[in-house]
Amino acid sequence: MPAALADKKSFFSREQDEYQNPELHFFKDKQAFELPVFTDVTRIIRHPTYSEVFGIVEGTSDTVAFTYTIRVLSHSFPISAVLPGGDLLFQFFYPQPIDSNILTPLNQHLYLSLPAAHYIATIETDNKYNLIAPGSVESEFLGDHIRWSVTTSQLDHFNFLLSSNLVKLPPTKSNPSTEIYAQIPNIGKMTEVAVKADELRNYIKETYKIRQIPYLKIADLTDVRNAIYPNGHWIAIKIPTNLQYLPSSLAEIWMESFVKGRTITNRWKYPIFYKGLSEFLKYDFLKTQYPELKLLGPLANTLPGRIFGLDSIPYWYQNQLIFLFTERQGLSQPLNDDYARSSRLHLDGSGVAKYVSALFHLKGYLGEFKFNKLMYEAFEQGHIITPEAFHRHLSENHHRPLDWFTVDFYTKNTILDYELLQIRRCNYTQVITVKNRGQIKAPIPISGIKDGEIFITQWFEGHHGTRKIPVHTEVFDRIIIDARAETPEINHHNNQMRTAGILRRLEPVKFQFYTGLEEPFKNQIYWYPMLNFNAYDRILLGISVYNSGLLLKKYEYQISPQFSTGTGKLTGIANFTANYPIHSGFFHMIRAGVYFKYFHYDQDLAFTRWSPTVRFWWRKSNPRSMYFHITRLRFVDVRRELPPDYEDLPVDISNASYGVFSLNHTMEYTSILKPTIVKxxxxxSSAFVKVFGEWDQRWMLPNRRWLILRLFYGQFLKNNLPSANAFYNFGLSGTLDYNFDYLFYGRSDSAGIWSQQMFITDGGFRAATGVYASRWMGSINVSIPFWKFLGMYADAGWADGRMAYGTGIRLAFITDFVELYLPVFTSQQRVGANTGYLPKVRFLFNPDFNAVLQRIRRGWY
Structure with a gap:
C-alpha cells in the first residue's frame, strides 16, 4: 500500500483522496510503513532485505507454501506499524498468481488475496514479547530470546502482533477456546469481553448448529488507530467508552472473523456480500440476545433522548435509516458492484444495510427454522464461497423462485414499495387492496394490529400492479404492511390504514422538538422556537413547523411565521418541495419547490419574494467519480415597498417589482487536495439579459490550509437600465443581491457594522470599492494561508474597462463561513466612506445550513 500511495495516480491514492484523508498525502517517511516486496525467481519468492524470507510454489497455483524466518531484535525489519508502548503490528499481503486479463485499476495497486495458502513462520524475538498470531503457535526459549513457530492455512494474508504491553488472561471453563489479551487498566472490561465472546459462540452453535468454530484470540487494542484486517483467527477489539455498546462492538468483529474463517471470498470483488453476511449475523444476534438495546444506547433513556424520540427506536433499525438515506436520493447502486465501482457511502453503509435488511426479509418469509437450516448447510457445505453459490443454494432448496432476493435485490438497482390502498370488511373476511409502486415482486408481510400490538402476521407472495388480498377475519384496529419494519421498503408511510372511522389512512401525528430519526408509521411534525435578527426587523420571534428530518421525504414543507419587534408586523418564510428519486438515467434526483420570504430590507420597507425552483442532480458516470453536477432552473418574483418619494417613478426604473429567470449549472470536483467548483x-428579466460564471480552485498545503484562486467573468447581453442605476449591475465588491438569496443583516446600510458584511460574489473584492459594471466585469482573487487562520488576500479586476486592485490580511476562522478582511492597500476608495480605518474592515458570515451540509457531503456521495 505505501508503494501504491507513492504513485499519485494509483487506485489507492485516489481512494484516500476520495475518503478525504489528507494525512497520508503529506506523510514524509513512507518507507517506515513499507510492506515486504517479493520477487519471483525460479519458483522461489524471496524477501530482498533484512531477513531470510522465501516461499516455494508447490503443486497448483492455487496453493502456495511460505516458510520464513524473521528476527525482531532491534526493530530493523520493515513493519506495518509501531503501536503505543512499542508493540509491533505486522500485516503481510502476499502476491497471487492471476490471469492478466482480470487485472483492474484496483488490484494493480493492492496486494491480492490468496485463494488457498499454507504458512509456516519462525519468529525470533526478545523475551519481553507475547506473540498473538493465527493458527498453531509453539514457543522455544533461547536464553534471553524466544523462537516462535507459527503454522496456519486458509488465509489471504498473514498478520500478527508482538506485544510487551498486553497480558494473557487465564482461560475459563466456560470459554476454553478463546484467548484474551488485555491492557492492564482494562483487565476487568476484557473479562466481560470473554463472557460476551462465549455468548456469541453459543449463539452460532445453537442457532445454526455449527459445531466447528475456530479457536479465537482477542487482543485489546483500544487506543490504537491503525486498521487491523481480520483473518479469521485473531481479532482486535477497541472497548467502547460505554459498556452498553460492548455486545455490538464485539459482535461486529467476531462475526466478521467468523465469516472470514468460513469463506475464501474475494472481499474486493464482493465487498457488500462479505460484509453484509457478517453484519446480518451481528444484528440477528443482537435482536435475539439484546432486544432492549436502543439505537443510541444510554442516550435513549435520557431527557434529550425522550425529547428527540430516541427512546423507542431499536438498535437494529439503523440499517433502515442508512439505506433509506441513499435510496431516497436515487444514489443506490446494485449490491453486486465490485469494490472499484462502489462509492464510499455504498461500501461503508447503505449497500451493506440494504443487504442486511434483504436477509431479514428473506428470513421472515422462509421462517426461522428453514432459514437457519439453509444457513447451516451454506456454511458447512461451502456454499458461501461466492454470492452466486450462496444464492443458488437458497433457490435450489426452496419450492418457489427467490428471484426477488437473488436477482432483484442483489443485482439490480430497483426499489421495493407496496402501498395499502383500501380495506373492506365482508361477512366472513377482510379484503385489502395493495398496490406495488416499486419494481420488486417481493413477498409481503401483512399484520393485524389490535390494542396497539401485533396480533397476527401473514405472508403473501409478491405481485406487480394492484391485488386484492383476503386476510385474517379478526376485527383489528389497523392493518399494516411490514409492521416490524424489517423489509427494505423505500417508504413505510403508505403501509397502514385504520379499519374504521374517517381519515383512515392518516398516520398517528407526533409533534417533536427540532428533529429526530424517522419513525416508519408516524406522521412526525417538528417544531422549534425561532430567534432571528436583522437591522430593520430587529429581533424576530417566531416558531418553525416542518416535516423534513434527516431522511428526505417525498413531500416536505416548512412554515416559519416570525414577529418583527422593529416594525410590529408578521414576517417569515414558507417552503414546499417535492423530491423525486430516479434510479436510472441521466439524473438521480429531481427536486421541485416553491420558496417564499417576507421581511424588511430597509427601514419600514418590506419585500416579498416567491421563487418556484427545479433542481436536477446528475448521475455520476461512475459512483466513485469525484465530479458532482447539479442544474437549477428558477424564477424569482420580488415585490418591494418603496419610500414615498419614489412613488411617481416608473416601475422598471424604481425596481419596485420585477421577475428574474435564471439557469445555473454547478460542477464540483470533490478532491480533498485539489477541489474545484465551476459555476x-x-x-x-424585462430589464436585462446577462451571463456570468466563476472558477474556484483550491490546493491543500502541507499545513492543511487552503491556497485559493478564484476567477470571475460576467457579460450583459442586454441592459435597458441607465448606467447610474446599479441595481442589477455586476459589483466589483459583490452583488447587490436583487434575488434576495443571501442573509445580509443590514443589506441597505451604507455605514455601520452591518454595512461591512459581505459575500464572495461577482468581482469578489474583499475591500469595499463602490464600483459597478453595466457591460462586463472580470476579476481574479487569491487567498494565501500563512499560519493557522492567518493569511493574506489579493484582488484584481476590470469593470467596463476600469482596473482596480487591492490586498490585505485575511483571518479565516472557518473558511467560507466566518472570515475577517483587513485591507492594507487598495486602488479604490469606498464611495461616501467615513475617514478612519475600521469602516474599511469587512467580514464574511454565512450561517446557511445547506452550505454546511454541502461541505460535509464531500467524499461521501
Whole structure:
C-alpha cells in the first residue's frame, strides 16, 4: 500500500483522496510503513532485505507454501506499524498468481488475496514479547530470546502482533477456546469481553448448529488507530467508552472473523456480500440476545433522548435509516458492484444495510427454522464461497423462485414499495387492496394490529400492479404492511390504514422538538422556537413547523411565521418541495419547490419574494467519480415597498417589482487536495439579459490550509437600465443581491457594522470599492494561508474597462463561513466612506445550513 500511495495516480491514492484523508498525502517517511516486496525467481519468492524470507510454489497455483524466518531484535525489519508502548503490528499481503486479463485499476495497486495458502513462520524475538498470531503457535526459549513457530492455512494474508504491553488472561471453563489479551487498566472490561465472546459462540452453535468454530484470540487494542484486517483467527477489539455498546462492538468483529474463517471470498470483488453476511449475523444476534438495546444506547433513556424520540427506536433499525438515506436520493447502486465501482457511502453503509435488511426479509418469509437450516448447510457445505453459490443454494432448496432476493435485490438497482390502498370488511373476511409502486415482486408481510400490538402476521407472495388480498377475519384496529419494519421498503408511510372511522389512512401525528430519526408509521411534525435578527426587523420571534428530518421525504414543507419587534408586523418564510428519486438515467434526483420570504430590507420597507425552483442532480458516470453536477432552473418574483418619494417613478426604473429567470449549472470536483467548483449562470428579466460564471480552485498545503484562486467573468447581453442605476449591475465588491438569496443583516446600510458584511460574489473584492459594471466585469482573487487562520488576500479586476486592485490580511476562522478582511492597500476608495480605518474592515458570515451540509457531503456521495 505505501508503494501504491507513492504513485499519485494509483487506485489507492485516489481512494484516500476520495475518503478525504489528507494525512497520508503529506506523510514524509513512507518507507517506515513499507510492506515486504517479493520477487519471483525460479519458483522461489524471496524477501530482498533484512531477513531470510522465501516461499516455494508447490503443486497448483492455487496453493502456495511460505516458510520464513524473521528476527525482531532491534526493530530493523520493515513493519506495518509501531503501536503505543512499542508493540509491533505486522500485516503481510502476499502476491497471487492471476490471469492478466482480470487485472483492474484496483488490484494493480493492492496486494491480492490468496485463494488457498499454507504458512509456516519462525519468529525470533526478545523475551519481553507475547506473540498473538493465527493458527498453531509453539514457543522455544533461547536464553534471553524466544523462537516462535507459527503454522496456519486458509488465509489471504498473514498478520500478527508482538506485544510487551498486553497480558494473557487465564482461560475459563466456560470459554476454553478463546484467548484474551488485555491492557492492564482494562483487565476487568476484557473479562466481560470473554463472557460476551462465549455468548456469541453459543449463539452460532445453537442457532445454526455449527459445531466447528475456530479457536479465537482477542487482543485489546483500544487506543490504537491503525486498521487491523481480520483473518479469521485473531481479532482486535477497541472497548467502547460505554459498556452498553460492548455486545455490538464485539459482535461486529467476531462475526466478521467468523465469516472470514468460513469463506475464501474475494472481499474486493464482493465487498457488500462479505460484509453484509457478517453484519446480518451481528444484528440477528443482537435482536435475539439484546432486544432492549436502543439505537443510541444510554442516550435513549435520557431527557434529550425522550425529547428527540430516541427512546423507542431499536438498535437494529439503523440499517433502515442508512439505506433509506441513499435510496431516497436515487444514489443506490446494485449490491453486486465490485469494490472499484462502489462509492464510499455504498461500501461503508447503505449497500451493506440494504443487504442486511434483504436477509431479514428473506428470513421472515422462509421462517426461522428453514432459514437457519439453509444457513447451516451454506456454511458447512461451502456454499458461501461466492454470492452466486450462496444464492443458488437458497433457490435450489426452496419450492418457489427467490428471484426477488437473488436477482432483484442483489443485482439490480430497483426499489421495493407496496402501498395499502383500501380495506373492506365482508361477512366472513377482510379484503385489502395493495398496490406495488416499486419494481420488486417481493413477498409481503401483512399484520393485524389490535390494542396497539401485533396480533397476527401473514405472508403473501409478491405481485406487480394492484391485488386484492383476503386476510385474517379478526376485527383489528389497523392493518399494516411490514409492521416490524424489517423489509427494505423505500417508504413505510403508505403501509397502514385504520379499519374504521374517517381519515383512515392518516398516520398517528407526533409533534417533536427540532428533529429526530424517522419513525416508519408516524406522521412526525417538528417544531422549534425561532430567534432571528436583522437591522430593520430587529429581533424576530417566531416558531418553525416542518416535516423534513434527516431522511428526505417525498413531500416536505416548512412554515416559519416570525414577529418583527422593529416594525410590529408578521414576517417569515414558507417552503414546499417535492423530491423525486430516479434510479436510472441521466439524473438521480429531481427536486421541485416553491420558496417564499417576507421581511424588511430597509427601514419600514418590506419585500416579498416567491421563487418556484427545479433542481436536477446528475448521475455520476461512475459512483466513485469525484465530479458532482447539479442544474437549477428558477424564477424569482420580488415585490418591494418603496419610500414615498419614489412613488411617481416608473416601475422598471424604481425596481419596485420585477421577475428574474435564471439557469445555473454547478460542477464540483470533490478532491480533498485539489477541489474545484465551476459555476455557469444565465439570467433574464424585462430589464436585462446577462451571463456570468466563476472558477474556484483550491490546493491543500502541507499545513492543511487552503491556497485559493478564484476567477470571475460576467457579460450583459442586454441592459435597458441607465448606467447610474446599479441595481442589477455586476459589483466589483459583490452583488447587490436583487434575488434576495443571501442573509445580509443590514443589506441597505451604507455605514455601520452591518454595512461591512459581505459575500464572495461577482468581482469578489474583499475591500469595499463602490464600483459597478453595466457591460462586463472580470476579476481574479487569491487567498494565501500563512499560519493557522492567518493569511493574506489579493484582488484584481476590470469593470467596463476600469482596473482596480487591492490586498490585505485575511483571518479565516472557518473558511467560507466566518472570515475577517483587513485591507492594507487598495486602488479604490469606498464611495461616501467615513475617514478612519475600521469602516474599511469587512467580514464574511454565512450561517446557511445547506452550505454546511454541502461541505460535509464531500467524499461521501
Amino acid at each position: 455557469a449562470n444565465f439570467e433574464k
